[in-house]
Amino acid sequence: MFGYILPDKPNMYMKDYALYKAFYCGMCKSIKQCHKSELLRLSVNYDVTFINVLLHGILGQEMTFKDEACILNPFKKKCILKGDEVSETCVYLNTLLADFKTRDDLFDRPSLGKKFLRTLFKKKIKVAREKLPEAAAAFDTAFDRQSLVEGTYSPSFDDAAEPFANCMQDVFKSILKEKYSEEIGDLAFYLAKYVYLLDAVDDFEKDVKNEEYNPFKYRYKNCKTKKDLIRIPEINEILSGLLYCIKDVYKRIPVFGTESLITNTLWYGLGSRAKEVFEKETKKCIRTHTKF
Numbered sequence: 143m144f145g146y147i148l149p150d151k152p153n154m155y156m157k158d159y160a161l162y163k164a165f166y167c168g169m170c171k172s173i174k175q176c177h178k179s180e181l182l183r184l185s186v187n188y189d190v191t192f193i194n195v196l197l198h199g200i201l202g203q204e205m206t207f208k209d210e211a212c213i214l215n216p217f218k219k220k221c222i223l224k225g226d227e228v229s230e231t232c233v234y235l236n237t238l239l240a241d242f243k244t245r246d247d248l249f250d251r252p253s254l255g256k257k258f259l260r261t262l263f264k265k266k267i268k269v270a271r272e273k274l275p276e277a278a279a280a281f282d283t284a285f286d287r288q289s290l291v292e293g294t295y296s297p298s299f300d301d302a303a304e305p306f307a308n309c310m311q312d313v314f315k316s317i318l319k320e321k322y323s324e325e326i327g328d329l330a331f332y333l334a335k336y337v338y339l340l341d342a343v344d345d346f347e348k349d350v351k352n353e354e355y356n357p358f359k360y361r362y363k364n365c366k367t368k369k370d371l372i373r374i375p376e377i378n379e380i381l382s383g384l385l386y387c388i389k390d391v392y393k394r395i396p397v398f399g400t401e402s403l404i405t406n407t408l409w410y411g412l413g414s415r416a417k418e419v420f421e422k423e424t425k426k427c428i429r430t431h432t433k434f
Contacts, residue, residue, distance in 0.1 A: 168223030
């Protein structure tokens with residue numbers, strides 16, 4: 143469910159690339175600062191980094207940068223975004239998202255390793271739930287609704303994706319409060335739905351093999367491999383339609399300070415990542431028939 147919302151480096155200005163790296167490394171530092179945990183820093187991901195970029199832009203949050211050493215390269219300092227209230231919120235949101243994914247994985251396929259991880263970070267999850275109670279409630283509701291859909295083996299991709307999409311809509315509303323707008327809610331909804339469905343395409347063969355829920359598995363019963371799945375025109379139409387909705391609604395959202403980076407991610411990064419997912423079934427660097 144993570145790793146699908148990232149910028150497209152070949153189409154980035156150098157200043158935007160440097161800004162993105164500062165946000166990514168800043169998230170890693172903020173996780174350590176908020177949770178006092180080195181291990182949890184491994185949970186930093188592209189999707190939550192983008193949410194941090196987006197929230198800073200929507201709120202017009204002033205950004206402060208500083209040079210700090212990295213745990214992976216302590217002898218070379220990097221420019222990072224200094225932790226602020228928005229970044230702190232994203233840290234706890236990241237924890238809730240990771241917990242949601244773990245709960246969903248345990249529902250699909252219980253394992254001692256996943257149970258141990260959830261137990262290990264039980265206190266951190268509790269802190270995140272206390273910091274963002276409305277967001278935590280939204281994730282609980284989404285988990286219950288998604289579990290119900292999976293339990294009925296629904297072939298509807300809308301039924302499958304919308305619990306998570308509605309959840310992210312509610313999460314943005316709880317975080318932004320008076321800054322929230324219908325357009326921002328729509329953007330959160332379409333992005334979350336896009337991520338869920340692209341992840342379902344990416345995990346199709348694994349889900350078939352492990353007998354785990356995947357809406358495409360029940361919608362297209364004759365498909366046994368991802369190569370078969372991506373040949374179905376409707377798959378392109380679904381994802382391309384969501385990309386159109388994302389770009390269209392973004393035009394109506396005023397952002398400040400991070401606009402260029404957000405635009406690169408939504409206009410180029412999402413499509414580029416989709417091509418990577420599709421091209422796993424073809425030779426590297428050869429375009430598929432996708433419309434992205």
